[in-house]
Every structure is written in structure tokens, then in C-alpha cells.
Amino acid sequence: MATLQFLGAAGTVTGSRYVIEAGGERLLLDAGLFEGSKELRLRNWNPFPVPPAAIDWLVLTHAHLDHTGYIPRLVKEGFRGPIFATSGTVELAHLLLPDSGHLQEEDAAYANRQGFTRHRPALPLYTHDDAIQCLGQFRTANDRKPLELSSHFRCRFFYAGHILGARMIEITVSENGAARRLLFSGDLGREQQLLIRPPAVPDLEGGYTLICESTYGDRLHPTDDFRARLAAIVNSTAARGGSVIIPAFAVGRTQELLYLFRELIERQQMPSLPIHVDSPMAIDCTDIYRRHPEEHNLALAALEQQGIRPFSPRGVHFDRSVEQSKMLNDARSPMIIISASGMATGGRVLHHLERCLPDARHTILFEGFQAPGTRGHAIQSGAAAVKIHGQEVPVRAHVESMENLSGHADYGEILRWLARFPNPPARTFLTHGEPAAAEALKEKIAGQLRWQASVAAHLQTVTL
Numbered sequence: 392m393a394t395l396q397f398l399g400a401a402g403t404v405t406g407s408r409y410v411i412e413a414g415g416e417r418l419l420l421d422a423g424l425f426e427g428s429k430e431l432r433l434r435n436w437n438p439f440p441v442p443p444a445a446i447d448w449l450v451l452t453h454a455h456l457d458h459t460g461y462i463p464r465l466v467k468e469g470f471r472g473p474i475f476a477t478s479g480t481v482e483l484a485h486l487l488l489p490d491s492g493h494l495q496e497e498d499a500a501y502a503n504r505q506g507f508t509r510h511r512p513a514l515p516l517y518t519h520d521d522a523i524q525c526l527g528q529f530r531t532a533n534d535r536k537p538l539e540l541s542s543h544f545r546c547r548f549f550y551a552g553h554i555l556g557a558r559m560i561e562i563t564v565s566e567n568g569a570a571r572r573l574l575f576s577g578d579l580g581r582e583q584q585l586l587i588r589p590p591a592v593p594d595l596e597g598g599y600t601l602i603c604e605s606t607y608g609d610r611l612h613p614t615d616d617f618r619a620r621l622a623a624i625v626n627s628t629a630a631r632g633g634s635v636i637i638p639a640f641a642v643g644r645t646q647e648l649l650y651l652f653r654e655l656i657e658r659q660q661m662p663s664l665p666i667h668v669d670s671p672m673a674i675d676c677t678d679i680y681r682r683h684p685e686e687h688n689l690a691l692a693a694l695e696q697q698g699i700r701p702f703s704p705r706g707v708h709f710d711r712s713v714e715q716s717k718m719l720n721d722a723r724s725p726m727i728i729i730s731a732s733g734m735a736t737g738g739r740v741l742h743h744l745e746r747c748l749p750d751a752r753h754t755i756l757f758e759g760f761q762a763p764g765t766r767g768h769a770i771q772s773g774a775a776a777v778k779i780h781g782q783e784v785p786v787r788a789h790v791e792s793m794e795n796l797s798g799h800a801d802y803g804e805i806l807r808w809l810a811r812f813p814n815p816p817a818r819t820f821l822t823h824g825e826p827a828a829a830e831a832l833k834e835k836i837a838g839q840l841r842w843q844a845s846v847a848a849h850l851q852t853v854t855l
């Protein structure tokens with residue numbers, strides 16, 4: 392009997408992993424890291440619930456680490472099968488996974504220096520070299536035609552509109568002459584976005600099982616005009632003679648900001664200030680965005696056809712080297728610095744924060760969700776001081792947030808998307824949400840669509 396088991400992202404947002412079993416074969420859908428609280432992160436160290444050597448294929452929805460970051464460990468533990476993803480996802484994974492291995496090594500080295508580890512010495516979950524090793528198993532899937540894995544498994548891809556390369560995945564499981572279908576939304580994008588198209592509406596026949604994400608199952612995004620807001624933040628900071636420091640997420644948001652700055656400068660809604668992208672990872676990601684016009688929305692493709700470089704506002708500098716980054720210490724304000732990491736937990740942005748936080752002329756602009764426990768969350772919540780490189784740094788700079796650049800649909804968008812399905816699913820499981828968000832979405836689906844939905848439980852197994 393064909394089964395589906397929820398190995399992660401059930402009752403929580405991260406750790407996307409689902410195993411489907413039929414005819415003695417196993418397909419793993421996503422292999423993500425658990426991120427956030429210590430309790431969740433410790434799950435990454437548990438033995439994988441299915442022996443990795445017994446998994447035949449891995450198919451990925453998109454490149455974010457909570458969907459791919461476990462792969463090097465899975466391979467280290469014996470998984471030898473092919474890993475299928477779109478070409479955009481494959482390119483991003485080649486960037487993100489080795490970097491993740493590097494961060495795992497840094498964390499272990501830090502734990503050893505501080506002596507707060509029970510394991511002596513503390514070991515990384517996987518290393519940079521482990522991550523390089525697993526890249527050899529990646530295969531680019533042509534998402535315009537079905538992926539025939541075996542007589543039991545077949546996959547189709549649908550545009551998810553979340554980040555470059557992201558897809559929803561339909562899996563047809565055939566066993567004993569019967570075919571069962573499953574649709575996984577992966578992370579679902581928004582109706583209207585700057586760079587990518589809205590999510591596709593899958594055309595499945597009735598009777599299938601739906602797994603739907605619920606990250607914003609209880610929230611609606613702000614609807615204010617983010618162009619006007621961004622211009623106002625830059626203009627008021629420049630008027631004070633200060634700089635705007637933006638802790639950046641490399642994939643997606645940095646490219647959106649560059650796109651917005653280019654527009655605002657062209658429309659003369661902000662001055663042409665020096666804009667520094669001080670993050671090799673963000674620079675590499677921007678190159679990948681440039682190489683994939685087919686992934687973008689039509690307006691962006693049209694710009695490229697006119698020879699306009701959408702991610703290169705006037706005055707932009709891509710600072711790849713450490714020397715270039717250090718020179719920013721002595722550069723004159725006003726300017727804009729986009730630098731990783733997005734939640735200010737590490738990376739080059741710490742140097743800029745150390746310098747700029749104590750000075751009220753400057754603005755720190757957060758471009759996305761700040762997880763509790765991070766330095767970014769402390770600054771955003773109004774902490775009077777934060778610790779950086781062992782020093783107490785007072786927070787006197789202005790602090791702003793622009794959460795409406797989210798890559799996830801809110802509940803209104805999820806419900807409108809579901810309402811457009813030509814055929815309703817036979818049953819729906821909600822995943823990728825904190826319990827309150829998943830429960831809230833379940834109620835709304837029952838109330839508005841009259842569909843039976845349930846919140847998936849960690850390690851729950853269902854028969855297909």
C-alpha cells in the first residue's frame with residue numbers, strides 16, 4: 392500500500408521532508424534543515440527516520456535551506472540516488488549548500504572555543520567538503536515535461552512564484568493497477584511580486600491529496616505602497632547625512648531592493664547615492680537571477696530586452712573582496728549598504744552595524760522576518776544595546792522594517808489560489824506553519840471552501 396510520511400515541517404515552518412513509499416521504492420520530497428529554536432535544531436542530529444541508503448530519489452521544490460540544507464548530511468549517511476530540481480534551484484543549491492557547510496563548521500569551531508558543547512570536540516552537521524560532494528548527485532529536471540522515475544513514480548512541476556526556480560510538485564504513485572495523486576504546494580508565492588510571476592493553478596483531476604503550506608495562515612501582509620515607503624526612508628536618512636544599512640537575505644530580497652532602487656532613482660524619487668552590495672553570496676545570487684529571464688515576470692523580461700539592466704541601479708558597487716568591504720568603514724555618508732546576514736547573526740553586516748548603530752543619523756532597514764533570539768530581532772524590538780564581537784553597542788540609529796517584501800502568500804492569497812483549482816482535493820494536509828497559523832488556515836478552508844483539511848503531525852503516516 393502506498394504511504395506518505397511527514398518527516399518535518401509538520402507543526403513548524405522548517406525542516407521540509409516528506410517520504411512517499413510504493414512498490415518497495417521510496418521517493419523523498421525535499422530534505423530541509425530544521426531551523427530556529429534549539430529544540431528544533433537538535434532534530435537535525437537525530438538519525439533519519441528512513442535509512443538514507445533505502446531512498447531511491449530526492450525531488451526538490453526550491454533551494455531555501457529549510458528545503459535542501461539536510462542534503463549533505465543525507466548523502467554522508469548513505470543516500471546515493473539522484474536529486475532532481477529545476478535548473479534555477481540547482482544553480483542556487485551549488486551556492487547555498489557549500490556556504491551552509493562552511494557555517495556549520497564555523498558554529499562547531501565557535502562551540503569548541505566557548506567550551507559549551509557536550510560533545511568534545513563539537514562536530515559540524517556537515518562540512519563545506521561534504522556539501523561539495525553531494526552536488527554530484529544533482530540532476531536538472533526539465534519542468535515542462537513529466538519526470539518518469541519508475542513504473543511507480545512520476546512527477547510534474549508547477550510554477551510556485553516563491554523564489555527563482557521554485558515549483559509545486561505533483562506526484563502520481565501507481566501500484567497494483569491504481570494511480571494515486573499528491574500535490575505539494577512547497578512554499579507558495581504572492582499574487583503580485585516585483586520579479587517573479589504569480590503561482591500557477593494546478594489542473595489536477597479530483598480525488599488527489601493536497602499538502603499546502605500555512606506560514607502566513609493567520610496573517611495578511613501590509614498593503615501600503617512599499618515604493619513610497621522605501622523612498623521616504625532613504626530620503627530622510629540622506630537628509631540627516633546618514634547611511635542606510637540593510638541586513639540582507641542573499642536570495643530574492645537583495646535583487647528586489649536593487650530593482651526598486653533602480654526604479655526610484657530613474658523616477659527621481661530618491662537621489663543617486665552610492666549603493667554597495669557587500670556580500671559575495673548576494674552578488675552571486677544576483678548573477679543567477681540575471682541568467683534566468685525565463686523565471687521572471689514579463690515586465691522584467693521586457694526591460695532586459697530593451698537593454699536595461701534591472702539589478703544595476705546607477706551608483707551600484709558590487710564589493711566582492713574583503714578589502715573593498717573594509718574600505719566602506721572610511722567611506723562618506725550618505726550611502727546604502729546591503730550586506731549579509733539577513734538577521735544580523737553573522738557576516739560582514741556586523742562590522743557596519745558596529746559602526747553605525749550608535750549614530751542617530753543612520754538607519755538600519757530590515758527587509759524580512761527576524762526570528763526571535765537573533766540580533767536582528769533584538770534591534771527590531773527596540774533593544775537599547777546589542778552585543779557585537781564581544782562589545783556592547785548602543786542602538787541610537789533609526790530602525791525600520793519592510794515586511795511586505797515577503798516571498799510567501801498570506802491567508803487571503805492562499806484561499807484565493809485554492810478557490811481557483813478546477814477540482815477540489817479529496818483531502819488536505821496543512822504543513823509549514825506554526826500550530827496557530829496552520830489551525831487558523833484549516834478553519835478558513837473549512838469555512839470558505841468547505842474542504843476537509845487537517846494539520847499534519849510530526850512523523851504521521853497516511854495511506855494514499
Ligand SMILES: [Zn+2]
Pocket residue numbers: 453455553578
Ligand atoms: Zn522558501
Ligand SMILES: [Zn+2]
Pocket residue numbers: 404407455457458578823
Ligand atoms: Zn519553506
